[in-house]
Amino acid sequence: MTFPNGIRIADRKGATQANPIESGPLPDEIILPLQQHAGAACEPRVQVKDKVLAGQRIAEATAPVSAPIHSPVSGEVTAIERRPHHTGLKLPAIVIRPDGEQTGFDRAKPPLDPDAGDIRRLVSEAGIVGLGGAGFPTGIKLTPPAGARIDDVIINGCECEPYLTADHRIMVEEGPAVVDGLRLIMKCVGAKRGFIAIETNKPNALDLLGGLTARDEQIIVTPVEAKYPQGSEKQLIKSILGREVPSKGLPSMVGALVQNVATAAAVSKAVRWGEPLTSKVLTVSGGGVIRPANIRVLIGTPVRDVLAACGGLSDQTVKLIVGGPMMGAAITDTAAPVVKSTSGVLALTADEIDSTPSVACIKCGRCVEACPMGLMPARMANLIEFGFWDELGGTNLFDCLECGSCAFVCPSRRPLVQYFRLGKYRATRVGK
Amino acid sequence: MADKEFILSQAPHTGTTESVEKIMFAVVYALFPAGIAGVYIFGPRALLLICVCVFTAMATEYVWQKARVKPISVLDGSVIITGLLLAYTLPPNLPLFMAVLGSVVAVSLGKQIFGGLGHNVFNPALVGRAFVQAAFPVAMATWAKPFAWMSGHVDAVSAATPLGLMKFDLKTTAHAKLFFGNIAGSLGETSALALLLGAAWLFYKGYIEWRIPGSFIGSVAVVGGTLWVVNPERYPDPLFSVLAGGLLLGAFFMATDYASSPITPTGKLIFGAGAGSLLVIIRTSGGLAEGVMYAILLMNALTPLINRYTQPRVYGTGEVEST
Numbered sequence: 001m002t003f004p005n006g007i008r009i010a011d012r013k014g015a016t017q018a019n020p021i022e023s024g025p026l027p028d029e030i031i032l033p034l035q036q037h038a039g040a041a042c043e044p045r046v047q048v049k050d051k052v053l054a055g056q057r058i059a060e061a062t063a064p065v066s067a068p069i070h071s072p073v074s075g076e077v078t079a080i081e082r083r084p085h086h087t088g089l090k091l092p093a094i095v096i097r098p099d100g101e102q103t104g105f106d107r108a109k110p111p112l113d114p115d116a117g118d119i120r121r122l123v124s125e126a127g128i129v130g131l132g133g134a135g136f137p138t139g140i141k142l143t144p145p146a147g148a149r150i151d152d153v154i155i156n157g158c159e160c161e162p163y164l165t166a167d168h169r170i171m172v173e174e175g176p177a178v179v180d181g182l183r184l185i186m187k188c189v190g191a192k193r194g195f196i197a198i199e200t201n202k203p204n205a206l207d208l209l210g211g212l213t214a215r216d217e218q219i220i221v222t223p224v225e226a227k228y229p230q231g232s233e234k235q236l237i238k239s240i241l242g243r244e245v246p247s248k249g250l251p252s253m254v255g256a257l258v259q260n261v262a263t264a265a266a267v268s269k270a271v272r273w274g275e276p277l278t279s280k281v282l283t284v285s286g287g288g289v290i291r292p293a294n295i296r297v298l299i300g301t302p303v304r305d306v307l308a309a310c311g312g313l314s315d316q317t318v319k320l321i322v323g324g325p326m327m328g329a330a331i332t333d334t335a336a337p338v339v340k341s342t343s344g345v346l347a348l349t350a351d352e353i354d355s356t357p358s359v360a361c362i363k364c365g366r367c368v369e370a371c372p373m374g375l376m377p378a379r380m381a382n383l384i385e386f387g388f389w390d391e392l393g394g395t396n397l398f399d400c401l402e403c404g405s406c407a408f409v410c411p412s413r414r415p416l417v418q419y420f421r422l423g424k425y426r427a428t429r430v431g432k
Numbered sequence: 433m434a435d436k437e438f439i440l441s442q443a444p445h446t447g448t449t450e451s452v453e454k455i456m457f458a459v460v461y462a463l464f465p466a467g468i469a470g471v472y473i474f475g476p477r478a479l480l481l482i483c484v485c486v487f488t489a490m491a492t493e494y495v496w497q498k499a500r501v502k503p504i505s506v507l508d509g510s511v512i513i514t515g516l517l518l519a520y521t522l523p524p525n526l527p528l529f530m531a532v533l534g535s536v537v538a539v540s541l542g543k544q545i546f547g548g549l550g551h552n553v554f555n556p557a558l559v560g561r562a563f564v565q566a567a568f569p570v571a572m573a574t575w576a577k578p579f580a581w582m583s584g585h586v587d588a589v590s591a592a593t594p595l596g597l598m599k600f601d602l603k604t605t606a607h608a609k610l611f612f613g614n615i616a617g618s619l620g621e622t623s624a625l626a627l628l629l630g631a632a633w634l635f636y637k638g639y640i641e642w643r644i645p646g647s648f649i650g651s652v653a654v655v656g657g658t659l660w661v662v663n664p665e666r667y668p669d670p671l672f673s674v675l676a677g678g679l680l681l682g683a684f685f686m687a688t689d690y691a692s693s694p695i696t697p698t699g700k701l702i703f704g705a706g707a708g709s710l711l712v713i714i715r716t717s718g719g720l721a722e723g724v725m726y727a728i729l730l731m732n733a734l735t736p737l738i739n740r741y742t743q744p745r746v747y748g749t750g751e752v753e754s755t
Contacts, residue, residue, distance in 0.1 A: 070588065234747060234748070238747070244747055246747065246748045248746035248748075274692060307436055317438070318438065319438055319439045319445060320438045321445055325444060325445045325446045326443060326444045326446070327444070328445070329443070330439065330440050330443075331440075332438045332440050333439070348446075354444075354445070355441075357547065359508075360551065362691060363550055363690045363693075363695050364695075365694075365696065365697075368695055368744065371749045372747070373748075374744040375744075376695065376696070376743060379695070396746045399747065399749075402443075408444055408446070409449070410447050411448070411452050411454070411455055412451075415443060417444065422440070429646050
């Protein structure tokens with residue numbers, strides 16, 4: 001079961017797919033950027049020198065599309081200032097020095113049988129955002145636009161990026177929470193069917209979740225082809241439901257809602273236990289990591305502490321990536337913290353990356369065969385390279401997912417995704 | 433503060449190990465059997481012709497890139513292919529100065545003037561051949577007798593090609609001869625076996641896409657076959673049409689040139705079918721016995737149009753379900 005086009009690539013998950021989730025370190029400093037989600041940045045509700053407790057809300061959502069931020073530690077706020085971030089910019093953040101006690105914040109006990117409104121409220125209050133990488137506030141996602149009806153909820157357990165195995169381990173080790181999260185989401189939006197989509201390269205997860213849902217007629221654990229980018233929302237909806245999200249539209253327009261497995265598990269914990277989002281499971285992998293691992297890390301832990309917990313880096317490391325190798329961001333400053341959308345930290349060696357200089361497009365058409373959205377990457381990139389902005393307006397550039405499938409297969413090693421980003425930037429800033 | 437200098441660049445950070453060189457040189461190697469067959473059938477003069485074409489092509493590209501102050505990419509394999517293909521489409525005993533001119537024109541007017549690799553509108557080797565055909569029509573119609581070189585009579589003996597015999601004398605040629613190549617013809621086109629070996633290897637390596645050769649050869653077989661069924665006295669059988677002349681060389685190695693052929697899967701099918709139909713029309717109703725060169729050049733001209741009209745449907749557009 002799959003979608004058209006896409007690429008079959010080595011999954012490189014052997015180093016960590018059987019590693020149980022470990023506990024992460026308690027760093028000297030927790031750095032919490034005020035923007036860890038799609039939408040508007042939060043406003044701090046604490047000041048320097050304030051003492052905070054673990055799980056305490058310290059930054060508030062002030063706009064409709066936003067999500068609050070909670071402290072993962074008990075300690076003292078030492079600064080509210082700009083700090084390094086994985087985008088390379090310095091962004092405003094609340095900095096906390098943990099006291100090591102991990103004294104918890106008293107939480108109200110959630111209702112035993114929450115209704116849709118309760119679920120939505122608890123999810124929003126817990127600061128949950130899409131943990132697959134997009135970081136969209138989940139409370140908003142669980143509130144479909146008026147008139148939209150959600151028939152099908154899909155839990156995304158694909159994890160199609162190479163190296164990453166965090167979602168895989170969550171499915172294997174926190175299966176009941178994932179299933180409970182799915183049921184809560186279905187109840188919240190009134191969906192009739194739930195799917196848990198798992199790539200075929202994760203047979204133990206398929207078996208386990210299949211067993212947990214065997215007697216639930218509304219939930220179907222669905223194996224999907226291990227192909228990139230199977231975990232892309234639009235492609236997943238096409239694969240499982242056979243429907244396409246309209247261009248410039250939302251999945252709710254075709255009655256679908258997709259959530260990552262980690263998000264589903266977090267939803268369950270928030271609704272059942274009132275637990276706010278304060279930690280994240282990451283995969284630390286790549287040829288340059290001394291001891292690759294799947295590790296549950298406190299949000300705000302600097303990347304350097306995460307790497308140190310995995311034995312540090314070898315001298316062969318030439319590139320550090322936050323995320324996966326296809327869509328992740330390269331970083332140079334390991335003081336940048338893990339945030340809600342971080343799914344992996346990769347330390348790659350020279351033979352794991354590609355640094356071949358690019359040449360002219362030879363019009364071979366491999367990119368056209370690879371593009372999961374049915375675009376013509378070569379044409380769009382050539383128009384951008386030579387400045388044909390008017391003609392570019394006639395292409396579907398904004399339907400590009402920036403998944404990198406085209407750039408992966410290009411024999412000329414052209415920086416196609418980079419061209420598309422440039423094209424989109426120019427189109428939005430300069431106008432057609 | 434960075435602990436060490438890490439590479440900073442945009443995603444994706446990994447990719448295929450394919451490269452332009454790998455693809456080009458794979459095609460060069462796939463062309464070796466046809467070249468070896470050509471030298472075996474037509475003698476050392478054929479080898480000289482090949483070398484002259486290839487080296488002139490490389491030199492021409494070097495001069496152009498130096499003049500345009502562009503990086504010298506003569507060794508990426510693409511101009512070597514142009515030189516080889518041009519040589520393979522010429523009569524083996526063609527005077528060398530004509531081959532030199534053809535090679536210079538092929539690289540200059542067929543490739544460099546459009547911007548170099550990836551920008552050529554037409555197949556460069558065929559542009560060169562078209563020039564030589566127009567400039568030296570008699571020499572381009574003087575074919576060598578196969579294996580005449582072995583007995584020492586090289587220049588004096590000429591022969592008619594199977595297509596020429598079919599068109600002007602309504603004489604057929606045995607399929608076996610067409611398959612193995614002991615017939616008159618262009619240097620690299622006569623041995624179907626050698627060409628098929630090279631093409632099979634490219635398929636095996638995954639470098640050749642089946643759509644263009646498939647639809648090109650298929651449409652020749654279908655259109656040619658239909659004519660033969662209707663009038664077997666006048667028209668050759670489809671196997672003859674496929675094996676004779678430059679079709680196999682053209683279908684596997686020339687029509688498949690990336691830059692001058694469509695980029696979309698459907699477009700490739702249309703391109704091949706169009707070339708095949710044009711080829712049969714030229715061979716049966718045109719003035720020349722052979723038409724592969726013009727069939728491909730004409731379809732090259734239509735490629736931008738084909739690209740525009742065969743764009744794939746974008747996900748989420750067209751007929752889409754919504755609640």
